[in-house]
Amino acid sequence: MKIVNYPHPALRVKAKPVTAIDADVQTAAAKMLELMYRHDGLGLAAPQVALDYQMIVMNFAGDHERPDQECVALNPVIVEKKGSVINDREGCLSFPGLYQNVRRHKTVVAQFYNLKGEFCQMESHDLAARVWQHEVDHLNGTLFIDVMGSLGLSRSQRDLEKFIADFEKAKKKGDLPPGLEPKL
Ligand SMILES: [Zn+2]
Numbered sequence: 001m002k003i004v005n006y007p008h009p010a011l012r013v014k015a016k017p018v019t020a021i022d023a024d025v026q027t028a029a030a031k032m033l034e035l036m037y038r039h040d041g042l043g044l045a046a047p048q049v050a051l052d053y054q055m056i057v058m059n060f061a062g063d064h065e066r067p068d069q070e071c072v073a074l075n076p077v078i079v080e081k082k083g084s085v086i087n088d089r090e091g092c093l094s095f096p097g098l099y100q101n102v103r104r105h106k107t108v109v110a111q112f113y114n115l116k117g118e119f120c121q122m123e124s125h126d127l128a129a130r131v132w133q134h135e136v137d138h139l140n141g142t143l144f145i146d147v148m149g150s151l152g153l154s155r156s157q158r159d160l161e162k163f164i165a166d167f168e169k170a171k172k173k174g175d176l177p178p179g180l181e182p183k184l
Contacts (some may be wrong), residue, residue, distance in 0.1 A: 001031045001049050003039065006143065006163045010050040015139040018053050018074045019036065020062045020090040021117050029072045037064040041093045043131045045138030047101050048094050056135040071085055071122070071156070073112035077135055080109035080123075087130050092144050098159045100152035102144055104130045 004010050018025060028051060036044040036057055043058040054075045061069040083106030089099040108129045111121050125130055133146060145153060145160070170176050 001028070001035065003035060003044070003048050003093050004050050005096065005167065006145075006160070008050070008094070009145060010047050010052070011094055011138070012048055012141040013052050014046055015045075015052050016118050017056045018055060018113075021074065021113075021115060025074075025117060029057060033059075033070070033072070037092070039093050042127075043135040044093060044096075045135045047138050047141070049102070052063075054139050054141065058101070058131050058135060060124070060131060072115050073110065073120075073135075076110050076112035076132075076139070077106050078110050078132060078136055080107075082103040082107040085126070085172070089149075090130065090134065090144055095159070096125075098156055100144070100148045100156055102134075102148045102152070104133050108132050108137070109149065125167060146177050 001068070009065065010167060026120075027041040028046070030057070032044050032046070032049060035049065036042075036059070042060065042062045043056060046053055046055040055072070056076060057072050058072075059066065059070045062136045084103060085103050085106045087101050088101055094184065107123065108127050109123045109130050111119070114120050129166060137143070137147065145156060148156070
């Protein structure tokens with residue numbers, strides 16, 4: 001399992017709900033957590049590892065020694081959003097090195113299932129709320145470049161061109177499935 005970078009088409013797939021919490025899902029969750037910690041991330045969504053189902057893993061402290069801050073969410077839905085804040089330097093593991101300001105809700109309430117299949121509801125604020133919004137967006141094929149606004153997007157142009165060039169290079173080398181054209 002590895003993290004795919006923009007503009008890999010897996011990032012634009014609308015993920016399907018998880019219908020059974022089987023061994024594959026359990027193993028994928030454990031591997032995704034490991035990858036997230038290895039890359040110092042706060043969250044990772046299944047489409048970022050080219051899996052097409054609704055699972056996200058998060059640690060709101062970004063610290064593997066804080067398991068109390070860890071959360072694996074299946075079929076998550078944000079049911080309440082409050083307030084609005086501009087976040088300084090939001091990043092994404094599928095856009096290594098790119099950071100921009102992104103406007104997000106200050107508070108969100110999320111409903112989801114955990115790996116035991118229990119229904120959960122969580123209210124989060126500020127950084128944790130940002131992680132929730134960013135990761136749930138991934139499940140809908142929405143990326144932070146879609147929500148950062150035109151100023152942030154124009155500031156990101158050079159990085160995005162570099163990501164596209166790297167993707168084309170990897171595709172030529174056969175590192176990516178053939179016939180997958182990036183949606184830009
Ligand atoms: Zn991301």
